[in-house]
Amino acid sequence: MVQRQRSKEIRMLKKTLALVMFAVLSVSAFAAQAKTVEIEGMNSLKFSKENITVKPGEEVTIKLTNTTDLPESAMAHNWILLAADADAQAVDEAAAQAKDNDYVPKDMSDQILAHTGLVAGGExxxxxxTAPEEPGDYEYICTFPGHLAAGMKGTLTVKEG
Structure with missing residues (x-):
């Protein structure tokens, strides 16, 4: 009788441990998923989010949607994250010559940390x-001609907590 009770307790303990391990692994998998930030590029030549905060080394997904009804030649957008010491104006000027590369200048790749492609209306x-490890502010811009000059930019802030 005592042995049977002991066997039952051991089985219960094993089930409990299995559930605890499942919970721990589930939480770990959830924590490892990328932070997703949805941003709209608007006709007002602004991003719908002009401030984003992330943690150092955090995996981040930027999902850019263009909400315009205008033709691509008039109102397309991209999202380009610049290095901390990048010159946004210089990147924008170089981008004007990079139409075939979605207005992303290949020769300035050392100043660009991440970027989307160019999106037309409805795209x-x-x-x-991976967010930079160094805390600070990192500018993001749209390099479609004229958009940065009109103020289409924002700040990605990297900070602990």
Whole structure:
């Protein structure tokens, strides 16, 4: 009788441990997923989100959607995250010569941390990247001609907690 009770207790303990392990693994998998930020590129030449906060080294997905009804030649958008010391104006000027590369200048790749492709009205593109380890503010811009000059930019802030 005592042995049977002991066997039952051991089985219960094993089931409990299995459930605890499942819970721990589930939480770990959830925590490892990328933070997704949905941003709209608007006719007002603004991003719908001009401030994003992430943790150092966090995996981030930016999902850019263009909400315009205008033709692509008039109102397309991209999202480009710049290095901390990048010159946004210089990147934008170089981008004007990079139409065939979605206005992303290949020769300035050392100043660009991540970018989407160019999206026309109703289109969406996304990019997943690892946030910089160095806390601070990182500018993001749209390099479709004239958009940065009109104020289409924002700040990705990297900070603990």
């Amino acid at each position: 969406t593109d996304e990019v997943t990247f």
